[in-house]
Amino acid sequence: MAKINSNYQKLQAGYLFPEIGKRVRAYVAEHPDKKVIRLGIGDVVLPLPAPILDAMRAAVEEMGKVETFKGYGPEQGYDFLLNPISAHFKSQGAEVAPDEIFVSDGSKCDTANIQEIFDVDNVIAVTDPVYPVYVDTNVMAGRTTEAAGGRYGKLVYMPTTAENGFDPELPKVKTDIIYLCSPNNPTGAVMSRASLEKWVKYAKANEAIILFDAAYEAFITEPGLVRSIYEIPGAREVAIEFRSLSKTAGFTGTRCAYTVVPKDLKARNAAGDFASVHALWNRRQTTKFNGVSYPIQKAAAAIFTPEGAKAVKANVDYYMENARIIREGLKSADYTVYGGVNAPYIWLKTPQGMSSWDFFDNLLSQVQVVGTPGSGFGSCGEGYFRLSAFGIRENVIEAVERIRTRLK
Amino acid sequence: MAKINSNYQKLQAGYLFPEIGKRVRAYVAEHPDKKVIRLGIGDVVLPLPAPILDAMRAAVEEMGKVETFKGYGPEQGYDFLLNPISAHFKSQGAEVAPDEIFVSDGSKCDTANIQEIFDVDNVIAVTDPVYPVYVDTNVMAGRTTEAAGGRYGKLVYMPTTAENGFDPELPKVKTDIIYLCSPNNPTGAVMSRASLEKWVKYAKANEAIILFDAAYEAFITEPGLVRSIYEIPGAREVAIEFRSLSKTAGFTGTRCAYTVVPKDLKARNAAGDFASVHALWNRRQTTKFNGVSYPIQKAAAAIFTPEGAKAVKANVDYYMENARIIREGLKSADYTVYGGVNAPYIWLKTPQGMSSWDFFDNLLSQVQVVGTPGSGFGSCGEGYFRLSAFGIRENVIEAVERIRTRLK
Numbered sequence A, B: 001m002a003k004i005n006s007n008y009q010k011l012q013a014g015y016l017f018p019e020i021g022k023r024v025r026a027y028v029a030e031h032p033d034k035k036v037i038r039l040g041i042g043d044v045v046l047p048l049p050a051p052i053l054d055a056m057r058a059a060v061e062e063m064g065k066v067e068t069f070k071g072y073g074p075e076q077g078y079d080f081l082l083n084p085i086s087a088h089f090k091s092q093g094a095e096v097a098p099d100e101i102f103v104s105d106g107s108k109c110d111t112a113n114i115q116e117i118f119d120v121d122n123v124i125a126v127t128d129p130v131y132p133v134y135v136d137t138n139v140m141a142g143r144t145t146e147a148a149g150g151r152y153g154k155l156v157y158m159p160t161t162a163e164n165g166f167d168p169e170l171p172k173v174k175t176d177i178i179y180l181c182s183p184n185n186p187t188g189a190v191m192s193r194a195s196l197e198k199w200v201k202y203a204k205a206n207e208a209i210i211l212f213d214a215a216y217e218a219f220i221t222e223p224g225l226v227r228s229i230y231e232i233p234g235a236r237e238v239a240i241e242f243r244s245l246s247k248t249a250g251f252t253g254t255r256c257a258y259t260v261v262p263k264d265l266k267a268r269n270a271a272g273d274f275a276s277v278h279a280l281w282n283r284r285q286t287t288k289f290n291g292v293s294y295p296i297q298k299a300a301a302a303i304f305t306p307e308g309a310k311a312v313k314a315n316v317d318y319y320m321e322n323a324r325i326i327r328e329g330l331k332s333a334d335y336t337v338y339g340g341v342n343a344p345y346i347w348l349k350t351p352q353g354m355s356s357w358d359f360f361d362n363l364l365s366q367v368q369v370v371g372t373p374g375s376g377f378g379s380c381g382e383g384y385f386r387l388s389a390f391g392i393r394e395n396v397i398e399a400v401e402r403i404r405t406r407l408k
Helices: A006-010 A016-030 A050-063 A079-091 A107-117 A132-140 A193-206 A277-288 A294-302 A306-332 A356-367 A393-406 B006-010 B016-030 B050-062 B079-091 B107-117 B132-140 B193-206 B277-288 B294-302 B306-332 B356-367 B393-406
Strands: A101-104 A124-128 A156-159 A177-181 A209-213 A239-244 A257-260 A266-268 A274-276 A337-339 A345-349 A384-388 B101-104 B124-128 B156-159 B177-181 B209-213 B239-244 B257-260 B266-268 B274-276 B337-339 B345-349 B384-388
Touching (some): A006 A132, A016 A356, A050 A306, A050 B050, A101 A107, A101 A277, A107 A209, A107 A239, A107 A277, A132 B277, A193 A209, A277 B107, A356 A384, B016 B356, B079 B101, B101 B107, B107 B209, B107 B239, B107 B277, B124 B132, B177 B193, B193 B209, B306 B393, B356 B384
Parallel strands (some): A124 A156, A124 A177, A177 A209, B124 B177, B177 B209, B209 B239
Antiparallel strands (some): A266 A274, A337 A345, B101 B257, B266 B274, B337 B345, B345 B384
C-alpha cells in the first residue's frame, strides 16, 4: 500500500503568491475597466540586453550544426561559465574556486534542494519574516511538527523587525542550520559586516552551517557592504552561498543560478565523523540533475563579459531608480519605509497598524496597485507590506502618485 | 552541530558513467593516436532539426523586446506546450489532461524527485538491471539499508534477464512503489500489453503505485506495442508516467521533459486516509521548481507540430538504422543480442561468460570502442553489455566492423 509523505499535509494553505493572484484575478474580473499596476511578485519586466541575446543566438546556431551540437554537459556547469563566476567572486574579495560552483536552473531550486543533504534531525533557524521556500521545504522533509499560530513546531524563528533594525539576533537555543538572506527578501535590509562576522563566529563555535542567500547582491548600491559571505574570514568553513541571475540579469523566465559549496565545509555523519559537504552536494547534483541548457549557460556567461556586465548593471540601475521613486514618494506621504536602497524591495509599515491583508485589499480596490502582504512572509511581517521595484518606470510613477493622492 | 544525511554514505562508488569516463580518459592519454568510438553513454549526436531551431530563435527574439519579454512562467509549463502534449497522448490512445502534465528540465530529475512525495517507509521494487537513478535516490532518502553484494537491503529487486524474456515477474513480497521502464534502459526490451495489464492489476490489488518511465517510447517501431501506460484500462488510478525529449528530439543538452500525474491517482496518508498524489506533486513543483526556460519550452512545443514531428522522427529513424546495423553486425559475428528493435540500446551477452568490465576493457583496448558494462546496472546485468545506437553512421559502421574483424 503506497503511502504519501504526510509531512506535506502539515503545510499551511498555498504558497503566498497564488493567493495574491486569486484576489487580483477576482478584482480584475469585476472591474475590467481599471488599470491594475503590479508591484507584488518580484518579477522583472525589462528585456534581456543585447550582449546576452547575442550569446544565446550564437549558441542556438551551434545546436543546429553537427560539428558544434552539444549533448549532455557537465551537471555542475561548463567551465566557460564557472571560470568567469569564480573571477567575479574574486573581484568582490571572495575566494571561490570554479569547482566549488554549481550552476543550476534557479536559486529557488537550490535553496529548496540543499536541505536534502542534511540529516532530518538538524535544528533549523529562519528569520521572521522569511522567504517561504526555506520553511516549506523543511516542513516537507519532516523537520517540523504541525503549525500553530502561523509557526511550525521545532523551527527556530528569529524576528527581524524595525525594533532590532532588521538584524536577526543569535538564537538562544542551539541551532544547526541557519538561513540568512542579504540583501533581504522581503525587508530590503542588508546585513552589516559586523553582523555577518558574528554569525560566522557563532557557526564555528556551534559547528552550525549558514545557508546564505545572496540572490539580490547585485542591487547593493552603498559602498563597503558585504556582497558575498566569503568576504568574511572563516566563512568558507561554515557557509553555502546561493546566487541567482533571475533579478541580476532579468533571467526569471530564462532560468539560471549558481550555488557555492566550499571544499572547506564539513559536517558530521551519524557516527560523528566529518564528511565533505561539497562531495555530498556533488553527488546530489550528478544523480538528480542534468545541468542547465547549453544556450542558457552561454547567455549566462555573457553577463560576466564587460559589455554584458555593463548592460545588466543598466537594468539594475533602472530598477533601483524605481526603488528610489517608491521610497521617496511614500516617505513624502508620511509612510514609514525601509529597504529600497540596496535591494529592489520597499518594506513599509501599514498606516494605523492596519493588517497586511487589509492594506493589500485597500491598495487593490482603491488605487489598483498590487503589493505583497508582509504577513505572508511570517507572523513578524504582520503590519508590514512589500512593494517591488520591478516595474516599468511610468507604471511605478503612476502607482506612487495614486497611493500619495488617492489612497485613504 | 550540523549533521549530514548519512544515507548518502551508503551509496556504492560513483555513478557508473564517471567510472567509464575515467577509464576512457586514461586510455586516450596513453594512446593519443587511436580513434575512440563512443557508444557508451546514451547521448545524441544529431543537431536540432530546423523547425525546433526556428521556434527557439523566435523565442530568443521575444526575450529581447519589452512587449514580448517573458518573466516567471507557470511552474507546470505553458499551455502552448501542455496542450499539444495532451493531444499527443490522445493520438496514442491515452487520456491525459493538460493540467495532469508537468513540464520539467529532465526525466532524470523527475524520476529522482518523485520519491520525495512518498513516505520513507514504502517498499520499493526495481528491476535488475535498472537505471541507477531509481535506486540511488531511494538510498539517499533512507529507504534502504547498507549494500551487500551489490544490492541494498530493503529494496526488492526483480531480475529481468534472458531467462525470463526480460519481463519482470510480480514480486513475491508486498511492494508499494514499483519502477518500470519500457522500452527498457538498458535491455532494450518492451513490456507487452499483457504484462502491463498484469502490473496494473497487481498495483490495484495492492494499492501500489507504478512509476512508469517511457523516456524511449519514440523508439518503438513495431506496431501494436504499448507507448503509454495509460493505454491500459485502470492505469490512471495507479501510475505516474515519465517522458523525455532528450532522446526523442535530441534535447540532452537542451533540457526538457514531462511527467504525468493523473488526478485519479490516490495514496494513503499516515492516518490511512486517501490523498491526491497530483496535489502533492503540484505542491512539490511549485515550491521547489520554477518552470523550464521560455525559449526551451517554445522549442519543445515545435516538436508537436507536423513539421517538427516529421523532423524528429527522421532523427529517430537514423538512430534506429544504427541500431539495426549494430544488431545485425553483432549477430553475424555470433554474438547473442537483445534490444535494438524498439529501443536505441543493444544488449548483448558477453562471449564465453566474460565479465562485463573485462569485456569493456577488451573492447576499449583492442578496438577502441566504448560501451557500458551491464553489471553497472545491477548484479543481473553481469555478463551483459550495452551498446548505444546514438552515433554518427560512419562511426557506428566502423565500430561494428572493428568488433567483427579485430576483437579477440
